[in-house]
Amino acid sequence: MQNRIKHIRHAMIALAMVATASQASAQTTCPGNPKPLGVARTVAIDTTGGPGFGFEHFKDHDFLRKDEIVLTFDDGPWPHTTAAVLAALAAHCTKATFFPIGKHSTWHPEVLRSVAEQGHTIGSHTWSHVDLSKLPTDKAKAEIEMGISSVRRAIGDAAMPFFRFPALKHPPELVKYAGERNLGIFSTDVDSFDFKLRSPDKLVTGVMERLHKNGGKGILLMHDFQQVTAKAIPILLNELQAKGYKVVHMTAKARVNSLPEYDQMVAAQIKGPVSANARPTSSVVTTVEPTSAAATKPATK
Numbered sequence: 001m002q003n004r005i006k007h008i009r010h011a012m013i014a015l016a017m018v019a020t021a022s023q024a025s026a027q028t029t030c031p032g033n034p035k036p037l038g039v040a041r042t043v044a045i046d047t048t049g050g051p052g053f054g055f056e057h058f059k060d061h062d063f064l065r066k067d068e069i070v071l072t073f074d075d076g077p078w079p080h081t082t083a084a085v086l087a088a089l090a091a092h093c094t095k096a097t098f099f100p101i102g103k104h105s106t107w108h109p110e111v112l113r114s115v116a117e118q119g120h121t122i123g124s125h126t127w128s129h130v131d132l133s134k135l136p137t138d139k140a141k142a143e144i145e146m147g148i149s150s151v152r153r154a155i156g157d158a159a160m161p162f163f164r165f166p167a168l169k170h171p172p173e174l175v176k177y178a179g180e181r182n183l184g185i186f187s188t189d190v191d192s193f194d195f196k197l198r199s200p201d202k203l204v205t206g207v208m209e210r211l212h213k214n215g216g217k218g219i220l221l222m223h224d225f226q227q228v229t230a231k232a233i234p235i236l237l238n239e240l241q242a243k244g245y246k247v248v249h250m251t252a253k254a255r256v257n258s259l260p261e262y263d264q265m266v267a268a269q270i271k272g273p274v275s276a277n278a279r280p281t282s283s284v285v286t287t288v289e290p291t292s293a294a295a296t297k298p299a300t301k
């Protein structure tokens with residue numbers, strides 16, 4: 001009997017230790033930031049059939065719990081502003097979803113590659129950011145597809161099957177098309193209206209107020225293309241952390257394959273002759289002789 005009690009006691013202590021260890025590992029450690037937002041939860045979204053998200057337009061799927069937010073950034077990649085957003089996210093060891101414009105991705109592919117390298121999710125946001133409700137259907141479909149192709153071209157990997165319509169205009173025939181292409185459609189719960197603002201403080205105050213009004217959770221819409229957002233984002237992330245918000249990172253069950261005819265249409269838009277050589281630069285140009293500071297330093301008398 002004594003032995004049995006001892007066994008049970010040992011088992012209970014072991015269980016308690018496992019629980020403590022798993023709680024500790026669930027906490028984010030973030031170098032240089034004792035109070036990081038981190039990532040509270042990662043979700044995998046099955047976009048089969050084109051589900052819609054963001055209660056401003058789609059009421060089907062409410063996957064966020066109280067205090068949970070999703071950070072989204074549109075209209076990049078753009079020099080300096082996207083880098084500033086990435087730096088602020090990295091300082092909080094947190095993750096976001098980016099909806100880049102196709103043209104911008106072909107102009108600044110290295111910026112989009114840095115977004116991918118830092119582990120953020122990359123969806124798409126059309127080729128040239130036109131209001132799709134004003135285009136004939138075939139042209140609108142080309143806008144969607146070329147946006148997907150240009151992500152593929154910029155990062156060398158397929159985009160996530162997440163799509164945001166420009167200006168959140170959702171023509172029914174294209175919502176149907178997104179369903180056929182198994183693209184998840186992302187509207188928003190909390191619009192930052194950053195494109196209308198100049199003051200980072202106003203952006204932060206506005207987002208925090210609307211987030212609170214939305215029941216303390218939601219998909220946040222911002223633009224890594226906007227100067228004001230680049231300035232506001234470190235303040236906003238600190239504020240979100242201080243108020244106890246938790247970041248949910250969205251990933252997809254599968255990526256979206258770009259279609260060859262639209263890959264070619266994007267290639268045709270790139271200025272200058274396009275080489276058929278797809279080898280990485282590191283295999284084309286290699287350093288054969290290291291140039292050390294000592295070797296180039298003039299001899300001193």
Ligand SMILES: [Zn+2]
Pocket residue numbers: 074075125129166167
């Ligand atoms: Zn946009």
